[in-house]
Amino acid sequence: MNKLSYVVVIVVLACLVSHSWAEISRVPLIPQANFTRTKSNVKAEKSILASKYLKETTTGPTGRYLVLHNYQNAAYYGVMSIGKPKKYFNIRFDTGSANLWVPSINCPSTNVACRQHAKYDSSASSSYVANGENITIDYGTESVVGYLSTDIVRTNNIPIRSQTFMEATSVPSSFINAPYAGIWGLAFQSIAVGNVTPPLDNMIAQGQLSEPLISFYLKRDGTDLKGGELIFGGIDSTLYTGSLTYVPVSVEGYWQFEVTSIDTNDVNLCSDCQAIADTGTPLIVVPQAAYADINDQIGAVDNGDGSAFVDCDQQSSLPDVNFSIGGTTFTLTPSDYIVEVTDDDDNVYCMSSFTYLAGYDFWILGDVFIGKFYTVFDKGNSQIGFAPAVTS
Template sequence: MKCLLIVLLALVALSECLHRSVPHFQYLVLSISYYDIFMIRMPLIKGKTARERLMEKGKWHEYRSKHPYNPMAKFYQTGTEPMTNDADLSYYGVISIGTPPQSFSVIFDTGSSNLWVPSVYCSSEACENHKKFNPSLSSTFHWGNQSLSIEYGTGSMTGYLASDNVEVGGIMVRGQVFGVSQTEADFMAQMAADGILGLAFQTIASDDVVPVFNNMIKQGLVSEPLFSVYLSSNAQQGSELVLGGIDQRYYTGAITWIPLSSATYWQIKMDSVTVNGQTVACAGGCQAIIDTGTSLIVGPNSDIGNLNSWVGASLNQYGEAIVNCQNIPNMPDVTFSLNGHAFTVPASAYISQTSYGCYTGFGQGGSEPLWILGDVFIREYYAVFDTKSQSIGLAKSV
């Protein structure tokens, strides 16, 4: 941080020298300092989802019958750090581990807390078609003495804990404990990303491992103990994870701050879900988790069934909520009331249009009264995750 301050002061001093001849120079320097010095930027790539790739191969329904959608699995396991078998995960960024660095694409997941990547010791199908970390090639690698098990809805990832230097957005986190996989669940073979980087709290981390962002704070690598996520509606580019700051270019209006109801996941209180002014779900209040690691908006089966019915969707033989693509312009908005504030999601955002038809972004999650506000919601609202105040900030995305 001292180095950053020195650089900033030097730039400001230089701006004063040139201010008379270049009137707008000072503003330019401060703008560059704010956006490029104090924030760690991680571009997020939106690739084809497992669902899309399997549909192209004509294998989607066979896959789904073998691996039922179980998005709530990660929130109702104990003793291990669970993840979901969501076939629609699509946003990922590139990090590197070791010296010299070995690169991996990872899903930045606010619904879990551990970092793990495939390793050369893994022979599962999921490891064979992903990049694998080789400890023997890193001079800064150290084995730990604990095993790691991460439960999925239809399988698990097992491996070992170790430590090494991890680079995220050009910033080096030293001595980060992470998992190297030995086995991985079959469905991971269909995912675009190699591994997972969890951004939730240490309280739910397997083996009480200190999460990557916590170490960034402890090592003085970020100026503020918060991060923010912008998911572009663009099909491929523009999404970004900003570590240590808030980028005003990604939203319009004021940020609404909502206190966490539980500092485990990024969990908040939801008051209701309404369509055309009518409460159709979460009557009397419920809990919701803002989760970048789930693509859909997920809720209890009965509530989601009611919501899908209200927007005009019907279930096909595989349990997927489909709509007539021509009806999208006339479909209603859905409003989520969070701690007394209304957040509206239009049909253009909650309907996914593919060459195979149009599907709603509302998924059934079982019988528990818990909701997951995933990427369908986050694309509409720039999300700020503040670890110090234990709150979430939401503002309308641009």
């Protein structure tokens, strides 16, 4: 894949824009940037098989967890099931949206993205309850079209009874060759299309979690067995250093909060600005004015399409980018915010992780940020917490 193709994939992905330790459940997360019917495909399929048959779980002071997989750093997904008997899907866990959807058996074979992935068949599930309301979910410039259905949903054997989700009958082309079949939204109900109750809210209401929160550990350079963790209902202090810094959610829609300031090279990029923490965005999306300022400060040259590149030989001399959140400074070093991409001729380029999307006036802190900082999404207290993630 050449440099431009990698950038297009990244930008499309960005558009899809004292705690109790008892009974915490961990979900396998698998980061991957692109997907073909080769070794990558085998990994995606094996993750489902492992969930079904291997039962690789461990119980300890922080609860149970599943073996994790890692391919690349652009998308994180895990295993879930719908129905009785269970139908398994690889699913992308996204704190930047609030609906759950998977491809439907009624999605036509002419839709390539549907044809490539597992599909839900309501006639095969004894726990299915019809709904039928037609909805459309917009992700940036693309849309997923389908209708609502209700069934039992599980991840890591946590049952969510009577969960309403969308059966997608039209899936956009950005999901062609993607390693995940659909999206599991983890944001607030106020942004859920059709006012559907999100799965996390139902988990909490049905008493499935020890605490009404989730936390993410996204490993950026893991091996095949160390991809990341999504912990439902708890926090694992072994996955971060120091203390968690919490800030209140400013608007309950996305996981939105206030950032006191962002600076680099002693240049202020924003003051009292709004940001959202979004596991469904691989990079860091900034307002357009800040995009020009920040890439100017790090010496990145715009490629004309919302991406910018630096001289790889100069990477170690680039400045840090500092985020002041809740009285704590969270720093991204050049090795955090510069992404190495390789073209078809094995030439290596160094891309800035700071990009922009027209019309957005807030910062979207995606996986580049969340991968550096363990992140807690606390619905019970309407707050979000950060701490430096462990790297070993």
